[in-house]
Amino acid sequence: MIFGMWDGALFHIGPIPVDHLIVTEWAIIALIGVIAFLATRDMQMVPRGLQNAFEMAVTWSYDFFTSLMEKEHVAKRWAPLLTCFFLFILISNYSGLIPGAGHISGFQPPTSNWNVTMTLALITFFSVHIAGISEHGGGYFGHFISPSPLMLPLNLIEQVTQPLSLTVRLFGNIFGEEMVIAFMLFMVPFFIPMALMGLSVLLGAIQAVVFTILSASYIAAATSDAI
Amino acid sequence: MKRNKGFYLSILLLTSIMVLGFAAFCMAAGTTVVGEPAGATPRFANWYVVGWTAVNFFVLLALLYKFGYGPIDAMLEQRTTTIESNLKHAEEVKVEIDQMRIETQNNLADSRKEAQEIVARATKAAEDAKNEILAKAQEDSANLKSKATAEIAAATEQAKIELKDTAASLAIFAAEQVLGRAINEDDHKKMVQEFVNEAGDLLC
Numbered sequence: 001m002i003f004g005m006w007d008g009a010l011f012h013i014g015p016i017p018v019d020h021l022i023v024t025e026w027a028i029i030a031l032i033g034v035i036a037f038l039a040t041r042d043m044q045m046v047p048r049g050l051q052n053a054f055e056m057a058v059t060w061s062y063d064f065f066t067s068l069m070e071k072e073h074v075a076k077r078w079a080p081l082l083t084c085f086f087l088f089i090l091i092s093n094y095s096g097l098i099p100g101a102g103h104i105s106g107f108q109p110p111t112s113n114w115n116v117t118m119t120l121a122l123i124t125f126f127s128v129h130i131a132g133i134s135e136h137g138g139g140y141f142g143h144f145i146s147p148s149p150l151m152l153p154l155n156l157i158e159q160v161t162q163p164l165s166l167t168v169r170l171f172g173n174i175f176g177e178e179m180v181i182a183f184m185l186f187m188v189p190f191f192i193p194m195a196l197m198g199l200s201v202l203l204g205a206i207q208a209v210v211f212t213i214l215s216a217s218y219i220a221a222a223t224s225d226a227i
Numbered sequence: 228m229k230r231n232k233g234f235y236l237s238i239l240l241l242t243s244i245m246v247l248g249f250a251a252f253c254m255a256a257g258t259t260v261v262g263e264p265a266g267a268t269p270r271f272a273n274w275y276v277v278g279w280t281a282v283n284f285f286v287l288l289a290l291l292y293k294f295g296y297g298p299i300d301a302m303l304e305q306r307t308t309t310i311e312s313n314l315k316h317a318e319e320v321k322v323e324i325d326q327m328r329i330e331t332q333n334n335l336a337d338s339r340k341e342a343q344e345i346v347a348r349a350t351k352a353a354e355d356a357k358n359e360i361l362a363k364a365q366e367d368s369a370n371l372k373s374k375a376t377a378e379i380a381a382a383t384e385q386a387k388i389e390l391k392d393t394a395a396s397l398a399i400f401a402a403e404q405v406l407g408r409a410i411n412e413d414d415h416k417k418m419v420q421e422f423v424n425e426a427g428d429l430l431c
Contacts, residue, residue, distance in 0.1 A: 009275075017275050025283040032287060036294035043302045045309065058299045080296045084288045115276035122277075123284060 010106050021113050023106035028091045057083075068213065069220040074135065078219050081127060085120065086212040089170065092116070093204030096178050097197055111207075112178045114171040121163035121170075124215040128162075132222030143227040162218055166211060173207050391423050398422045 009017030039050040047055050061083045065075035089111055095101055096109030110116040132140040144155045177200050184193040221227075398419060 016279075018279065019273070019276055022276065022279045022283065025280060029283055029287045029290065033290040033294065036291060040294050040298040043298055045302075045306060047302075054295060055299050055303070058296060059303070080292050081288060083296075084284065084291050087291070088284060088287055110280070113273075113276065115273045116280045119277045119280040119284065123281065 019113075020106050020108040021110045021116060024095055024108055025092075025110050025116075027107075028088065028095065028110070031091065032087055065216055068216050069223070071135075071220075071223060074131065074219065074223045078127070078131060078216070081123075082212050082216050082219075085124075085215055086208050089120070089211050090205060090208035093174055093207060094201070096174065096181075097200055097204070102178065102182070109174065109178060111170055111174040114167060114175070117171040117174075118163070118167045120211070121166035124166060124218060125159070125163040127215070128218045128222045131219045132227070135223040136227055140222070140227060146227070166214060170207055170211055173203060177203055395419045395423055 008019070010020045010023060011018050035050070036054070039054040043051060058079075061079045062076055065079045065082060066072045069075045069078075092109055092111040095107075096112060098107075100107055102108055102112075129140075132143075145152050146155075177196075181193055181196050181200065184196055399415065402418065
């Protein structure tokens with residue numbers, strides 16, 4: 001464990017090891033799932049309470065991604081995935097601010113591990129190409145040699161740098177934030193880290209938004225008519 | 228009471244922060260409560276974590292779709308359909324109401340026209356009845372008048388005759404008294420006739 005970050009299995013399911021952060025991911029999934037279930041278990045024609053909030057969030061996400069992607073059908077198709085990115089990353093980031101994070105067994109902020117951020121970036125990577133192929137068919141691959149075949153190496157490098165930048169940005173920010181808070185708690189345990197934790201609330205939201213918007217913009221670029 | 232509750236909550240919060248801060252301090256100092264020994268470097272490309280995260284993410288996506296986007300999309304669609312249906316129904320009702328209003332206005336106009344006709348007919352009938360009654364009254368009146376005139380005339384004539392007779396008798400009686408003698412039939416008649424004529428002229 002380094003500054004409250006485990007890098008080993010908590011337990012095994014058969015031969016498969018389960019890390020601490022995987023358990024935290026399960027808790028996050030359960031939290032979002034339960035809230036979503038409670039919000040939509042008794043749908044009413046006139047929405048109230050949690051249902052109203054969820055409906056507002058869903059319609060807002062459609063509007064937001066439509067304005068970002070300029071194609072409504074693409075935005076509606078990919079909005080659930082992008083919203084899932086946002087919620088998962090946001091709650092993962094904030095889980096690091098809950099007292100006990102990194103110190104209670106099975107409780108480690110997932111986005112402070114680069115394997116998790118890499119997975120999310122890889123999902124974005126594949127989603128971008130699936131979106132591009134579903135929108136343009138085989139013609140999608142033409143953009144790799146656009147505007148000239150000489151651009152092929154650069155375009156290929158871009159395909160690598162996109163998920164790499166997503167991975168490193170999110171991991172670096174959250175891991176760095178966790179490290180700084182842990183270090184501050186080590187140096188000055190009382191009150192001073194609270195300011196940093198307050199900053200972390202903002203940083204966690206910003207990183208979730210940045211990851212989501214970048215993913216959306218990659219998908220928008222892949223589905224754009226300019227290709 | 229609220230003040231006490233807030234006070235106790237503040238104490239609880241501060242205590243929690245102090246305990247957790249102390250725990251963090253202990254963790255960072257190496258006195259781990261749980262977990263593995265400190266100092267391990269996070270491994271890159273831990274494919275178990277990658278696999279689990281991918282599975283977890285797609286489970287979350289499925290849950291979000293099942294309990295979030297799916298029902299809400301369906302509800303939004305249902306609401307859109309309901310609103311469209313209601314708007315269409317409202318439009319139909321509006322058209323129907325407009326049509327009914329036009330029909331009502333037409334009926335009202337017809338009713339007014341009919342009422343005017345009825346009034347006109349009634350007025351005309353009343354006028355006719357009045358005229359008829361007047362004519363009949365005038366006719367009756369004329370008849371009565373002519374009858375009365377005739378009766379008056381007849382009565383006058385009868386009265387004249389009776390008066391003549393009475394006057395003759397009176398004259399004879401008076402003459403007898405004056406003359407003290409009887410007169411013959413011819414004189415009698417002659418005198419009476421003259422008297423009657425003079426008296427009749429005077430009377431009439």
